[in-house]
Amino acid sequence: MRIVAVTSCPTGIAHTYMAAEALEQAAREKGHEIKVETQGAAGAEPLAAADVAGADAVVFAADVEVRNRERFAGKPLVQTSVKRAINDAAGVLAEVETAAEQGVPAASGQDAPVVADAAPALTTKVDQQAGLGTRLRQWLMTGVSYMIPFVAAGGILIALAFLFGGPEVANKVDGGTFQGVNYPGVTDLSKLAVQAGYAGLLFKIGTTAFSMLVPILAGFIAYGMADRPGLVPGIVAGLLAVQIGAGFLGGLAGGLLAGAIVMAIKRVKVPRGVAGVMPVVVIPLVSTLVVGALMLVVIGQPIAALQEGLTNWLDGLSGTNAVVLGVLLGLMMAFDMGGPVNKVAYAFGLASLASGNLEVMAAVMVAGMTPPLGLALATVVRKNLFTPAERQAGEAAWLLGASFITEGAIPFAAGDPVRVIPSLMVGSAVAGGLSMAFGATSRAPHGGIWVIGLVGRPLAYLVALLAGILVTAACVIVAKSLGHRAPAETEPTAVSTGTAPAAG
Amino acid sequence: MADLITADLVDLDLTAADRQEATRRLAERLQAAGRVTDLDGFLADVRAREAQMPTGIEGGIGIPHARSAHVTEPTLGFGRSPDGIDFGAGDGPADLIFLIAAPEGGGAEHMNILASLARRLIHASFKEALRTAPDPDAVVNLINKEVLGQ
Numbered sequence: 001m002r003i004v005a006v007t008s009c010p011t012g013i014a015h016t017y018m019a020a021e022a023l024e025q026a027a028r029e030k031g032h033e034i035k036v037e038t039q040g041a042a043g044a045e046p047l048a049a050a051d052v053a054g055a056d057a058v059v060f061a062a063d064v065e066v067r068n069r070e071r072f073a074g075k076p077l078v079q080t081s082v083k084r085a086i087n088d089a090a091g092v093l094a095e096v097e098t099a100a101e102q103g104v105p106a107a108s109g110q111d112a113p114v115v116a117d118a119a120p121a122l123t124t125k126v127d128q129q130a131g132l133g134t135r136l137r138q139w140l141m142t143g144v145s146y147m148i149p150f151v152a153a154g155g156i157l158i159a160l161a162f163l164f165g166g167p168e169v170a171n172k173v174d175g176g177t178f179q180g181v182n183y184p185g186v187t188d189l190s191k192l193a194v195q196a197g198y199a200g201l202l203f204k205i206g207t208t209a210f211s212m213l214v215p216i217l218a219g220f221i222a223y224g225m226a227d228r229p230g231l232v233p234g235i236v237a238g239l240l241a242v243q244i245g246a247g248f249l250g251g252l253a254g255g256l257l258a259g260a261i262v263m264a265i266k267r268v269k270v271p272r273g274v275a276g277v278m279p280v281v282v283i284p285l286v287s288t289l290v291v292g293a294l295m296l297v298v299i300g301q302p303i304a305a306l307q308e309g310l311t312n313w314l315d316g317l318s319g320t321n322a323v324v325l326g327v328l329l330g331l332m333m334a335f336d337m338g339g340p341v342n343k344v345a346y347a348f349g350l351a352s353l354a355s356g357n358l359e360v361m362a363a364v365m366v367a368g369m370t371p372p373l374g375l376a377l378a379t380v381v382r383k384n385l386f387t388p389a390e391r392q393a394g395e396a397a398w399l400l401g402a403s404f405i406t407e408g409a410i411p412f413a414a415g416d417p418v419r420v421i422p423s424l425m426v427g428s429a430v431a432g433g434l435s436m437a438f439g440a441t442s443r444a445p446h447g448g449i450w451v452i453g454l455v456g457r458p459l460a461y462l463v464a465l466l467a468g469i470l471v472t473a474a475c476v477i478v479a480k481s482l483g484h485r486a487p488a489e490t491e492p493t494a495v496s497t498g499t500a501p502a503a504g
Numbered sequence: 505m506a507d508l509i510t511a512d513l514v515d516l517d518l519t520a521a522d523r524q525e526a527t528r529r530l531a532e533r534l535q536a537a538g539r540v541t542d543l544d545g546f547l548a549d550v551r552a553r554e555a556q557m558p559t560g561i562e563g564g565i566g567i568p569h570a571r572s573a574h575v576t577e578p579t580l581g582f583g584r585s586p587d588g589i590d591f592g593a594g595d596g597p598a599d600l601i602f603l604i605a606a607p608e609g610g611g612a613e614h615m616n617i618l619a620s621l622a623r624r625l626i627h628a629s630f631k632e633a634l635r636t637a638p639d640p641d642a643v644v645n646l647i648n649k650e651v652l653g654q
Contacts, residue, residue, distance in 0.1 A: 011553055013606050013615065014569050017622035018561070025626060041571065041606065041615045063557075086626070087562040087594065 001032045003096055004047050005059035006066045008039040009082045016040035019061040019085040026089035039067055047071075057100035059092060061085035070389055073142045074224050076100045135225075137416075142224030143255055144415040145389050147217040150209050151411055152396040157206030159403035165199020167447030167454075172196040173203050177354070179443060179454075213407060214238045214248050217414055218255030225259025226266070229279050233258035233287040237295055244300035245307065247339020248410050252417070253299070258291045303340050310344040322359065322436040329360070330367035330432025330468075334424040337371060337406045337413060350445055358441035362455060365404050365442050366435045366465050367428035369449070372401030372408030373465075374427045374472020375420075378480075381473060385480040390415065404448030416480070423475035431468025435461060508617055509580040509647050512537060514640035518583035518601060523554070526589045527568045530581035530603040540605060542574040549574070550603075558592020565625060566591030566598035575605040578614040580621060582643055584634070600634055621651045 005023050009015035020036040027034035035051045037044055044067070057076045060066050061084070076099040078092060085092050161169050168178040173196050175185025186195050186204075193201055215238030222234025237254030244250065265283050274282070310332070317325055332345035349364030379386050379394030386394065393411040400408030413420045438460035444451035455461050513533050520526035527550055534540040549570035553559070559567045566589065581603035588597030602625065606618055624630045630650055637643045 010556060011569060011571055011606075013571060013618045014559070014567050014604055014622045014625075017619040018626055021623035021626040038619065040619060083557070083561070 001056045001097065001100060002051075002054055003027060003032055003034040003057050003059060003093075004052055004055040004072070005034060005036045006039060006047075006062060006069075007036060007082055007085065008060075008062040008064050008066055010064055012040035015063075015082040015086065019082040019089075022086045022089040023059065023061065023092070026093050030090070030093055032093065057096045059085070059096055061092070065384075068388055070141060070145050070387060073138060073145065074227070076102065139221050139224040139256070139259065140252070140417075141387070141389075141415050143217045143219075143221035143252075144411050146220040147213055147414070148389055148393045148411045150212050150216055151393065151400070151407060154206045154209030154213070155396060155400040155403075155405045155408055157202050157209065158405055159206075159399045161199045161203035161206060162403055162447050162450050164202065165197055167444050167451050169196060169199045169203050170446055173200050173207075178445070210407065211242065213410065214242050214251035217248060217410075218251040218258065221252065221255030222259035222262065225256070226262035229266075229283040229287070230259045230262045232284040233262060233291045236288050237291045240292060240295040240300075244295065244303055245340050245343060246295075246299060246303050247336045247342065248407075248414055249336050249339050249417070250295075250299060250303070252414055254291060254295055257294060258287060261287045261290050307340050307344050310341065311348070314344065314348045323433050325360070326363040326367075326432040326434070326436030327429045328432075329363050330428035330430070331425045333364060333367040333406065333432070334371050334409075334428035335421065337410050337424075342368075342406065353443075353445055358443055358456065359436060359439060361445060362440040362442035362461060363432040363435040365444075365446070365448065366440070366461060366468065367432035368406040369401050369404050369465060370427045370431045370468035370472050371406055371413075371424040372397035373469045374401075374424065375409050375412050375476060376401060377469055377473040378476040382477050382480070385477065386412075387415075402449040404446055412476075419479040419482075420476060423479050424472055426475050427468045427470075427472025430471045431464050434464035434467055438464060440464065506539075506577045506579075507644075507648070508578060508621070508651065509582060509644055510537065511640040511644050513539075513579065513581045514643045515581075515583045516637075516640060516643070518585045518589075519587060520585070520589055523558075523566065523568065523589055523591050524551070526566070526583060526585065526601055527551075527554075527603060530568075530583050530601065531605075534575075534579055534581050534603070534605055537579075539577050539579040540572075540574055541576060546570070546572050546574040546605065560591030560593030560598055561625070562593050562595045563628075563631065564588070564597070564599045565593070565631070566601045567604060567622075567625070568601070569604035569606070571606040571608055573608040575607045578607065578618055579605045580647065581605070582634075582647070600631060617651065621647070624650045 007016045007019040016038050017040060020038045023036055024034055035047055037047045052071055055075060057078065058072045060077065060079045061082045063082055078095045078099050080092055168181070171178040171183040173186050173192070175183055186192050186200070192204055196203070215235045218238030218241060219231050219235035222230030234255045237258045238251040241247065241250035241254045262283055265286060270278060329345045329348065332341045335341045345364055349361045352360035376394045376397035379391050383391060390412060397408040409424060413424065438457055440461035441456035442454060444454040452458050515529065515533065518526060518529060520529055528547060531540060531543055531547055535543045540546045549572035550568050553570045554568055559569065561567065583601040585599050585601060588599045589601065591598040604618060607614065633646050634643060637646060
């Protein structure tokens with residue numbers, strides 16, 4: 001068996017290396033191949049990507065957070081303390097053998113799995129509930145880690161398009177009215193550059209990358225759960241989530257659903273003759289059909305009804321207290337970032353703009369800018385509350401937020417929705433409410449900070465923006481800190497198998 | 505770079521009531537050799553580390569250690585205790601005590617030496633040889649040979 005391990009302790013001069021040596025010794029005795037990355041004071045020599053890809057199982061013998069742990073997503077995992085690895089390396093390896101055994105897809109009949117081909121990370125000796133929490137977070141983070149490059153690439157291209165082509169580039173490409181000019185939109189892509197210019201090209205490429213956000217998220221959540229067979233139903237669930245307007249939360253649900261369905265099908269005992277075609281034909285076919293039908297029938301209709309209900313409710317609110325309306329729109333904008341609730345709020349802003357009420361549009365726009373900006377600020381202020389992937393997403397989030405591309409917040413929200421989404425909603429509510437209170441206006445339906453020239457009372461508008469950013473960042477930091485007892489500790493859901501408490 | 509360990513940093517008859525006293529005994533040797541500049545400051549750093557979790561390892565080993573601003577060179581103090589001293593390991597007291605002192609901003613070379621020392625501590629043959637070494641020079645030679653390959 002091929003094993004990769006990471007050892008790590010607080011001081012980094014003794015236990016890290018003793019645990020590495022003990023694991024290597026025990027692996028040799030059992031005839032396993034092991035590569036150990038010692039994250040200690042002597043500096044870590046990272047494991048070769050090929051070793052990680054080829055490993056059957058992963059061991060974390062660590063009393064502090066393992067760096068770059070997302071490299072191991074989807075591998076059977078045993079987590080323990082450094083001390084236990086030193087005292088009982090053989091026992092740890094026995095657990096590794098069990099984890100690797102359970103991790104191999106049961107029905108597929110494949111031998112040695114290659115390239116991240118094992119089932120989701122397993123934690124052993126944990127009670128059912130804690131185990132599920134840990135795995136759930138690992139599944140979500142798998143999806144998020146594959147989605148982040150799409151957010152960054154697509155978002156930055158769209159932002160550049162706004163910068164070079166002005167906010168009307170969106171309407172030149174997709175049609176619609178901007179500043180009283182009606183654009184037909186580009187129907188023949190071969191005329192894109194002629195009609196919309198190079199900025200139009202940037203915009204089209206960026207929005208195309210963006211259109212894959214939710215499918216990639218859903219697909220790789222399912223992949224994290226159920227390995228390769230999860231990819232098809234996951235991606236299809238994500239595509240359908242987009243088409244029924246369910247946004248990233250719909251994709252998240254669809255991905256989890258798809259993964260669960262594949263995991264369930266894998267448990268069915270099938271005759272030997274059928275087992276060979278299970279992973280290639282039967283599992284993708286059945287799971288895609290089931291999850292697709294569920295998305296369209298069970299999730300699609302309630303979402304359409306919800307949007308209609310929310311729209312009517314907002315219309316009925318017109319004329320009530322402006323600040324309350326701004327707060328409500330803020331809450332809605334940040335709830336699902338491009339999902340059904342956000343769309344209702346944005347559409348309400350557009351409709352108000354068309355009827356000459358410019359204040360609503362300003363509130364909607366400012367509330368859509370604070371989520372990525374607040375998160376970007378939080379990743380700078382409290383680095384250790386975020387994974388390295390999230391910190392990278394944070395760097396892109398500055399530009400995305402400034403450009404009113406709320407989707408920049410999705411990687412954070414999808415990885416940790418319970419803590420992040422309410423925090424974003426509070427910040428956006430503050431921004432939206434203040435914008436209305438100050439009477440700021442916007443004649444542009446998109447463009448973010450780059451269309452500040454079209455904003456009435458720009459200074460007040462910036463104050464609302466800044467307040468929203470600060471509140472968002474503060475709420476995110478507080479919410480994330482609640483689960484972390486100390487910055488150096490492992491994430492709250494991680495479960496150690498050792499009897500000893502943390503330290504090394 | 506000075507040697508990791510010298511004969512005057514070895515105490516083959518270490519008697520102490522508890523791990524604090526044992527650590528202090530060895531640390532005094534480090535101070536006398538000029539490896540530790542502030543004895544109490546260094547001991548406080550070791551205690552802080554020990555408080556996170558006892559450093560006893562099964563098989564009769566105690567490894568009090570710290571990265572400390574009061575350390576000038578990566579240094580190992582070694583004590584052998586005939587009666588054993590409790591370092592909090594699950595299987596009883598430790599008779600081999602390694603006091604590992606690392607400078608705060610130690611370079612990679614320093615840390616590599618300590619890393620290879622830590623790796624040797626796992627090996628039964630190394631522990632056995634330390635238990636039967638006749639005098640401090642033998643201990644120093646053994647450690648230099650095993651850890652530095654000299």
